Amino acid sequence: MKIMRSVEQLREALSGQQSIGFVPTMGFLHEGHASLLEQARAENDIVVLSIFVNPTQFGPNEDLDRYPRDEIRDQQLAQSAGVDYLFYPTNEVMYPLDMARVTVRSGDDVLCGASRPGHFDGVLTVVSKLFNIVQPTRAYFGLKDAQQLALIEGYVADYFVPVEIKRCPIIREADGLAKSSRNVYLSDREREQAPGIQQALVEAKQALDQGQPLDTVLEKTRTLLQFEGTTIDYVEAVAYPTLGPIDATTETILLAVAVQFESARLIDNLLYTRGA
């Protein structure tokens, strides 16, 4: 595995490659990232991992400064997962002029977009730059960030970006908690509460399977997510991947939740296909 810090260096290495699988991340890698890398490894000649804590997707009161970092462990995981090139840009590399941003016009008024104004503008800005740098054949994103994935798919379609976006499943701890770099923020007590998020989603799925009305299911999910010392950021259902309102024609529902713990905001979701 080679570590690259400049665009020119990476482009030279990638020039003429047949197929490139790309996994963009913010580092502090866990098994969720590893599963993306493994799929990229299986499907491409070359695997590129980028690690960049992108400042433009953090709000002014968010955790940019304390976002967890562990370069050595990340490099070990990347090496084990068969990464060929690890790209570590700095802010100066990624934002040479910062003279334009990608601005989302629809699909960011719900879920995390409503809670985090400008977050997805920052995500699409950096992802579009990374796509231009790496020019991947396929790029891999986890369904844990379901809204992010839908917006990236939308951007790729809307802007004709020549890349195939791969949706990858949520990877969980043994007790069901969705893997996240931010889980490290949790106190012991919070870590015990946190698997309750997925339990609420499992119950939601059962209720939907039983034909209960969506509003009832959402209300029940809200009740189940009332952990002591936490607040619910949102419990919402939207059509997927349009992120628009659910109507009679909606095939796939995204039921997504965000819970604010004292020092971490955790998200999880359920993709539910009607009649399946």
Next chain:
Amino acid sequence: MKIMRSVEQLREALSGQQSIGFVPTMGFLHEGHASLLEQARAENDIVVLSIFVNPTQFGPNEDLDRYPRDEIRDQQLAQSAGVDYLFYPTNEVMYPLDMARVTVRSGDDVLCGASRPGHFDGVLTVVSKLFNIVQPTRAYFGLKDAQQLALIEGYVADYFVPVEIKRCPIIREADGLAKSSRNVYLSDREREQAPGIQQALVEAKQALDQGQPLDTVLEKTRTLLQFEGTTIDYVEAVAYPTLGPIDATTETILLAVAVQFESARLIDNLLYTRGA
């Protein structure tokens, strides 16, 4: 020359080509466009011309609905200039979702950007889409739209777009009026006045050569542009291509003007290299 109306059709034709020269336009082609196409023809294996009157770069009170069109004459000119593929997308083709726009953060608060809010957001949005569709080796833009060219160069650098941007000279009528699709709007009397724009710029260049202070030159240019029945939109000087303020280190000055005639707003400019 083949006419293409779908992205898929064009991409298939361009797949595997060695070098692609691209000239994006809004049609109603004139000798200015022809000169871009000739340069593209000389420097590339394949020449692609796009004709698309992009709605997102027009303001609500601008001339989108009456922008001049002449498909037959355009096709004749394109054919003569050696175009291989003429791409004619519709709004529906170019904006399949319209879920995100490119938004300019710096460089659009002067000149045409100040007069036409959102204009360059629309320009960069459509140009970035066209670049992704065509994936050109080189793209050709005229210096008549000097601010547009600088912002496209900035965007390409900031977003790592793998294309070489070629700056091409302003092409003029015999009497000095810069070629423009919008010249057709001019009344006979306005058409007689309009060459005065370039005459004012020629005098500005002479005054700068003589070492006159920039402010004096700008004031004199404003006086020269007082044509009967017209108003000056702007007479401004900025550093080029940064579009920022001029200081002691500025090597190249863009002296740009916009004059509002009754039914046409005409622009022209002078790139002046200090000490040259």
